[in-house]
Amino acid sequence: MRIVIADDHAVVRTGFSMILNYQDDMEVVGTAADGVEAYQKVMEHKPDVLMMDLSMPPGESGLIATSKIAESFPDTKILILTMYDDEEYLFHVLKNGAKGYILKNAPDEQLILAIRTVYKGETYVDMKLTTSLVNEFISNTSQDIASTSDPFKILSKREIEILPLIAKGYGNKEIAEQLFVSVKTVEAHKTHIMQKLELKSKPELVAYAMKKKLVDF
Known part of the structure; x- marks a missing residue:
């Protein structure tokens, strides 16, 4: 092996x-x-x-x-x-x-x-x-993931990818360059993340990312 x-x-x-x-x-x-x-x-x-x-x-x-x-x-x-x-x-x-x-x-x-x-x-x-x-x-496994009570599980793969980058302090342009997408795409994903997780500020987002072990300071 x-x-x-x-x-x-x-x-x-x-x-x-x-x-x-x-x-x-x-x-x-x-x-x-x-x-x-x-x-x-x-x-x-x-x-x-x-x-x-x-x-x-x-x-x-x-x-x-x-x-x-x-x-x-x-x-x-x-x-x-x-x-x-x-x-x-x-x-x-x-x-x-x-x-x-x-x-x-x-x-x-x-x-x-x-x-x-x-x-x-x-x-x-x-x-x-x-x-x-x-x-x-x-x-x-056969149930719709959106039915779960944890909002983290309804994030898309791209949103899970972007979430820790935002938490680490990267700007929209920097994230866009890393992921080879447009700034508008990043902004849209960021909005969706905040809405799905019911977060109102960046500090809340950072705290959430740390709780999920997506970032570690």
Whole structure:
């Protein structure tokens, strides 16, 4: 199995690389420090599995990168490796293309099992997250996402991409240049974000983005 590891801490990338390279059937072919670099490494190496952290400040988070990578490289299985044992993050990444979700404090043998499981195309969820959460996710996948009580879940992929950029202080022109869209498009998305999330000011938007782990100051 060819594997790419994405985590903002170099020591974590090195540690997991040593564990995985020790396995006879695994090889770490690349590492990345954020979601943007993870996308580039996946494009370069076409790995079988991408093991990716959710929060990688100050770069793009795994939360945002998951849907982009899953859509562009469907043959690469994404395993989320995180400290957040939160059902909201679990549901979000599984809905957006991840095949597995495991906590960073899991034993090495559990991590190895998770990688081998997602490699086969099966879904793996950390043992600390209850079976009821998975059953709830499966039963809700056919329902309209707009019916959920959390407004975050009704944001489009582009809006989720723009939200942290606004929170980090980028202007409309800077965001437009980064995403190769017009300033008017950015302004429209910004308006929609504020309306959907029922936010009235930029400080509220920043606080919301931090709560969702989209930015970290």
